[in-house]
Amino acid sequence: MFLATTLLAASEESGEDGGFWEDAYPIIPHPAELIVGLLAFAVLYWVVAKKVVPSFEKLYKERSEAIEGGIAKAEQAQAEAQQARAQYSSQLAEARGEAARIRAEAQSERKAIVEAARAEAAEAAARETERGRAQLAAEVAQARGELSRQVGELAVELASRIVGETLAGSDAATRTVDRFIADLEERAEGTTSLGKA
Amino acid sequence: MSLLAMALGQSAGSNPSSVPLAASSGEGFESPGVTDFWQPLIGEGAWAITRASFLMVLSVVLLAWVMTAVARKLTVVPGKAQFAAEAGYNLVRNGLGREVIGSPDFLRFLPLLVTLFFLIIVNNVFAIVPVIQFPTMSRVGFPAALALVVFVVFHYVAIKKKGFVPYLKSLVPPGLPGWLVPFIFLLELVTYFFTRPVTLALRLFGNMFAGHLLLLLFTLGGEYMLLHSDAPVLQVLSVGSFAGSFVMTAFELLVEVLQAYIFTLLTALYIAGSLADEH
Numbered sequence: 001m002f003l004a005t006t007l008l009a010a011s012e013e014s015g016e017d018g019g020f021w022e023d024a025y026p027i028i029p030h031p032a033e034l035i036v037g038l039l040a041f042a043v044l045y046w047v048v049a050k051k052v053v054p055s056f057e058k059l060y061k062e063r064s065e066a067i068e069g070g071i072a073k074a075e076q077a078q079a080e081a082q083q084a085r086a087q088y089s090s091q092l093a094e095a096r097g098e099a100a101r102i103r104a105e106a107q108s109e110r111k112a113i114v115e116a117a118r119a120e121a122a123e124a125a126a127r128e129t130e131r132g133r134a135q136l137a138a139e140v141a142q143a144r145g146e147l148s149r150q151v152g153e154l155a156v157e158l159a160s161r162i163v164g165e166t167l168a169g170s171d172a173a174t175r176t177v178d179r180f181i182a183d184l185e186e187r188a189e190g191t192t193s194l195g196k197a
Numbered sequence: 198m199s200l201l202a203m204a205l206g207q208s209a210g211s212n213p214s215s216v217p218l219a220a221s222s223g224e225g226f227e228s229p230g231v232t233d234f235w236q237p238l239i240g241e242g243a244w245a246i247t248r249a250s251f252l253m254v255l256s257v258v259l260l261a262w263v264m265t266a267v268a269r270k271l272t273v274v275p276g277k278a279q280f281a282a283e284a285g286y287n288l289v290r291n292g293l294g295r296e297v298i299g300s301p302d303f304l305r306f307l308p309l310l311v312t313l314f315f316l317i318i319v320n321n322v323f324a325i326v327p328v329i330q331f332p333t334m335s336r337v338g339f340p341a342a343l344a345l346v347v348f349v350v351f352h353y354v355a356i357k358k359k360g361f362v363p364y365l366k367s368l369v370p371p372g373l374p375g376w377l378v379p380f381i382f383l384l385e386l387v388t389y390f391f392t393r394p395v396t397l398a399l400r401l402f403g404n405m406f407a408g409h410l411l412l413l414l415f416t417l418g419g420e421y422m423l424l425h426s427d428a429p430v431l432q433v434l435s436v437g438s439f440a441g442s443f444v445m446t447a448f449e450l451l452v453e454v455l456q457a458y459i460f461t462l463l464t465a466l467y468i469a470g471s472l473a474d475e476h
Binding site: 024025027032033043049056 | 250261265269399
């Protein structure tokens, strides 16, 4: 800069015809231009530093925050969706298990019912058979008693008629009747199977 | 290119009538030179408000207006205009700041880089904007002012980070033979305190100065050949000169953008060097 000041002095010496600056070496800075340049830079720097750069940087910050916020939101939504899907599938599996359990239960219940019904039916049949058999036996016994009484009466009557006297009540008569009946029974056993029942 | 331009300028300044192009005419062609860049608007001499000063102020007003208007309307989801503005801002922010200086330090220097890039690019493009048609940075005072700012910043940053003496020591790379240290130290001292700021300013100045001079040469040369020359051959050939000025205009746009980028890139590199621990 000392160069400029010496040249400035030189220009003042050279008079007021503007001659020095008119054809001065072009690498000699003109003092007024140097000062205007510094001031112009200072003013523009102030504007840029105070207004332009801060608002651009604020914009970039807001933009990156917006993008990061969007990513976080998407991640959260994805996590929620995954959770919902897991919940859904677990519920589905639970429902399937429940259905299988109910089916198995029903099957076993059905088997039990069938088994019970069959057992009951068999029991009823057995009971009915037993009763029939008992009744038959009772009827056979009754019939046999009746028959032997009637045969006895008939035989006594027949014998009294033949003998002409009442033998009823005597030991001999009773013995005779019994022997007769046993004889009859023996004969009946040879001819029919009913005698056994 | 700047050497050629300066040679042309100086020859024109010292002896205007001896330019070979003026062979056929009596009055001669006065080739453009240094004097074409001296355009005082108000006042005279060292404190004159020049055309370049006026353009510099105009560029600041325009930039401040457009930038604050854009900054006020920023939305998270950008429109077309904001998309373009963000592309420009990101070129400096990510392409230069974050790439060269690195996170998170670059945020501190963003205002500096943004201001430099847009101030230089607008003033450079002024060179080919119709009516304005003057590159502010072809007046060395402006690149010098900006280089001065960068010079102060990168030394301040380094001294604040390392301390003054350790900073000077760090200029010499470690592991050198002892006898070499003084020489390298001197070399690095000159590089850091003289070469860097001066080349930063002169690179920008030289490119703009030379480019404008070439455009002037093509345009004024064509005009002279067409209107002031007696030889019909030269009048026909003036078409070539005008065509050349169109080609150079397109080329200038490239140089203007590139120089703004390079100035800002070097600023970022110097700051990154100041922040680095090693040489």
